Amino acid sequence: MVQSQIILVMKFKKHLESIVPYSPGKSGGRSDAIKLSSNENLAGCSPQVQAALQTAVAHIAYYPNQTHALVAAIAKHVGVSEDHVMVGNGSDELITLLAMGYLEPQHTVLSAEQTFSQYQFAAQLIGARYAVSSMVGDSYDLDAMADQITDSTRLVFIANPNNPTGTMVTESAVIRFLNRVPSSCLVVLDEAYYEYVERSDYPNGVAMLSQFSNLVITRTFSKAYGLAGLRLGYAIASPDIIRVLNVVKQPFHVNALAMRAGLAALGDPAFIRESVATVSEQRQRTMAFLDGFKNRGVSYTDSVANFVLIDLPMTGQAAFDYLYQRGIVVRDLASFGRPQAIRVTVGLPKHMDRFFSAFLELMRSI
Numbered sequence: 001m002v003q004s005q006i007i008l009v010m011k012f013k014k015h016l017e018s019i020v021p022y023s024p025g026k027s028g029g030r031s032d033a034i035k036l037s038s039n040e041n042l043a044g045c046s047p048q049v050q051a052a053l054q055t056a057v058a059h060i061a062y063y064p065n066q067t068h069a070l071v072a073a074i075a076k077h078v079g080v081s082e083d084h085v086m087v088g089n090g091s092d093e094l095i096t097l098l099a100m101g102y103l104e105p106q107h108t109v110l111s112a113e114q115t116f117s118q119y120q121f122a123a124q125l126i127g128a129r130y131a132v133s134s135m136v137g138d139s140y141d142l143d144a145m146a147d148q149i150t151d152s153t154r155l156v157f158i159a160n161p162n163n164p165t166g167t168m169v170t171e172s173a174v175i176r177f178l179n180r181v182p183s184s185c186l187v188v189l190d191e192a193y194y195e196y197v198e199r200s201d202y203p204n205g206v207a208m209l210s211q212f213s214n215l216v217i218t219r220t221f222s223k224a225y226g227l228a229g230l231r232l233g234y235a236i237a238s239p240d241i242i243r244v245l246n247v248v249k250q251p252f253h254v255n256a257l258a259m260r261a262g263l264a265a266l267g268d269p270a271f272i273r274e275s276v277a278t279v280s281e282q283r284q285r286t287m288a289f290l291d292g293f294k295n296r297g298v299s300y301t302d303s304v305a306n307f308v309l310i311d312l313p314m315t316g317q318a319a320f321d322y323l324y325q326r327g328i329v330v331r332d333l334a335s336f337g338r339p340q341a342i343r344v345t346v347g348l349p350k351h352m353d354r355f356f357s358a359f360l361e362l363m364r365s366i
């Protein structure tokens with residue numbers, strides 16, 4: 001009796017009812033399983049980070065107090081003043097903080113058809129509308145996106161490179177886009193995979209900040225730096241925007257180990273260079289391997305990031321199940337609107353060798 005009364009009183013906020021709680025998906029299964037499903041760094045993290053963490057563990061009885069040092073180190077790394085930088089509990093948190101700071105229910109969030117799910121989540125959290133623009137092939141179409149901006153559009157998210165397609169938009173396309181966006185609308189360039197991009201026409205978002213005060217860049221330590229488990233990201237934006245993000249954050253939102261790890265990671269650029277070189281080589285190798293299945297209904301999207309989207313002559317779920325049985329965890333892309341595709345993280349040669357032989361078996365099985 002008492003319980004049913006409580007249920008009656010505890011009404012869930014209406015606009016949150018449609019949100020499906022995020023599920024990280026299956027991992028492992030077998031002890032020798034390799035996880036190629038979340039675009040992490042399969043080389044791990046810098047030995048310098050591991051050493052810093054050993055020391056930092058001795059201090060975890062205290063609240064984190066490295067914010068200033070880390071913000072200063074990131075500002076130096078990026079080439080901006082400290083008031084342009086904000087750290088976050090992963091860049092996921094920064095996306096949520098932007099929604100909390102800037103969105104009202106009558107606003108619209110705009111992004112592309114097949115992209116990172118947290119942009120929609122940001123809109124749903126506030127009860128704002130989420131609109132998507134169509135893509136050209138597997139890439140954002142920024143001209144189509146600009147056409148879709150209305151008075152209610154308050155936040156635009158551009159994943160560059162895009163997850164799950166691995167494509168990028170060029171500097172000239174971004175500048176053309178920014179010139180068409182009203183200054184009342186924030187544009188977020190999500191550069192979670194920027195360290196991996198080797199193309200010279202990739203935008204220098206930081207250089208655009210002085211011209212576009214509505215621009216926000218988010219980056220992460222979860223990918224090339226190999227710190228996904230610690231949750232650390234950062235935003236670069238005008239001091240006004242950074243102030244708003246600081247207003248809505250929790251007091252100690254980034255933990256002490258993450259901060260120490262971030263500081264150590266920035267001190268080891270050689271680790272990043274090596275990781276990026278390995279991914280570059282293995283990405284080429286993976287795409288060349290997939291070329292061998294062209295006449296079997298397999299294609300892939302030319303990627304600039306540490307993962308490859310593969311279109312298949314079967315459902316992504318069937319491919320996932322087959323590979324999972326063989327200890328290889330990939331990402332089925334049905335939830336991204338691609339039921340016949342998987343996304344595979346590019347790892348070290350030994351990981352790709354295992355993926356290649358399991359994929360070969362999969363193709364022989366059909």
Ligand SMILES: Cc1ncc(COP(=O)(O)O)c(C=O)c1O
Pocket residue numbers: 038039089090091092093116159161162163190192219220221222228231232233
């Ligand atoms: C495009 C994009 N942005 C942001 C993130 C989230 O990164 P973080 O671990 O910093 O929250 C991811 C993670 O997969 C991503 O693919």
